[in-house]
Amino acid sequence: MTTADAVPIVFVHGTRFSAGQWSVQLAALRDEFPVTAVDLPGHGERSAQPWSLSSATGIIASAVDSLGRGPALVVGHSLGGYAALEFARCRPERLRGLVLAGASASTRGLGAVPYRWVAGLVPRLPADRLARWNDRLLRRLYPPEVVEATIRSGYAFHTLPAAWGEVLGRFGAEAMRHVKAPVLILNGEKDAVFRSGEADFARAHPHARVELIPRAGHLANFDDPDAFTDAVRRFARQLPAVG
Numbered sequence: 001m002t003t004a005d006a007v008p009i010v011f012v013h014g015t016r017f018s019a020g021q022w023s024v025q026l027a028a029l030r031d032e033f034p035v036t037a038v039d040l041p042g043h044g045e046r047s048a049q050p051w052s053l054s055s056a057t058g059i060i061a062s063a064v065d066s067l068g069r070g071p072a073l074v075v076g077h078s079l080g081g082y083a084a085l086e087f088a089r090c091r092p093e094r095l096r097g098l099v100l101a102g103a104s105a106s107t108r109g110l111g112a113v114p115y116r117w118v119a120g121l122v123p124r125l126p127a128d129r130l131a132r133w134n135d136r137l138l139r140r141l142y143p144p145e146v147v148e149a150t151i152r153s154g155y156a157f158h159t160l161p162a163a164w165g166e167v168l169g170r171f172g173a174e175a176m177r178h179v180k181a182p183v184l185i186l187n188g189e190k191d192a193v194f195r196s197g198e199a200d201f202a203r204a205h206p207h208a209r210v211e212l213i214p215r216a217g218h219l220a221n222f223d224d225p226d227a228f229t230d231a232v233r234r235f236a237r238q239l240p241a242v243g
Contacts, residue, residue, distance in 0.1 A: 018044030
């Protein structure tokens with residue numbers, strides 16, 4: 001049973017995925033914590049909704065409120081991590097803690113150029129071909145129980161240009177200064193790109209720490225679901241009580 005004082009947790013998925021990305025974490029944590037996962041605008045069940053960071057923060061806020069336990073721990077991966085940073089800036093009263101997973105790289109400067117190129121290329125490729133490629137890749141790399149919920153939910157390739165178009169050029173380590181809650185920067189050890197700024201992100205916040213998942217890459221919650229879940233669980237248990 002969930003205890004009365006357990007921290008509510010909201011999971012926010014990464015690029016092209018959906019709430020299904022978190023199926024293993026939700027199953028593992030729901031007996032101890034009130035948990036939920038969202039579909040960002042243009043993703044999953046919100047596939048027809050236009051993307052905007054403003055809408056994304058509103059969706060996260062609604063998910064926090066739906067759990068009915070006050071401020072929540074928000075866990076954001078990649079695109080979802082940057083959306084969570086924006087949520088922390090706009091809705092600080094609803095945030096009890098923040099986990100940034102694969103989202104501690106600056107989206108400014110020359111490092112953003114390859115992502116702008118990908119965002120421009122994706123609309124030129126047939127969505128069904130991209131979906132088949134993603135299905136094969138996920139099934140080759142991971143067990144069915146880890147990725148089938150993601151595969152069933154489909155992919156939001158049509159939203160990628162707008163989503164990354166808004167994120168790129170917007171976030172650097174200074175975004176951490178807007179976060180009033182404790183922060184765990186949780187990265188895969190081998191995620192060289194998206195952990196490239198983790199030290200700067202950690203230094204920019206007085207209550208941030210970095211934890212690495214050994215041998216994991218960008219999709220750390222797929223690469224080692226147990227280790228990822230355990231890191232979130234430990235961080236949630238350590239968060240100070242509200243008030």
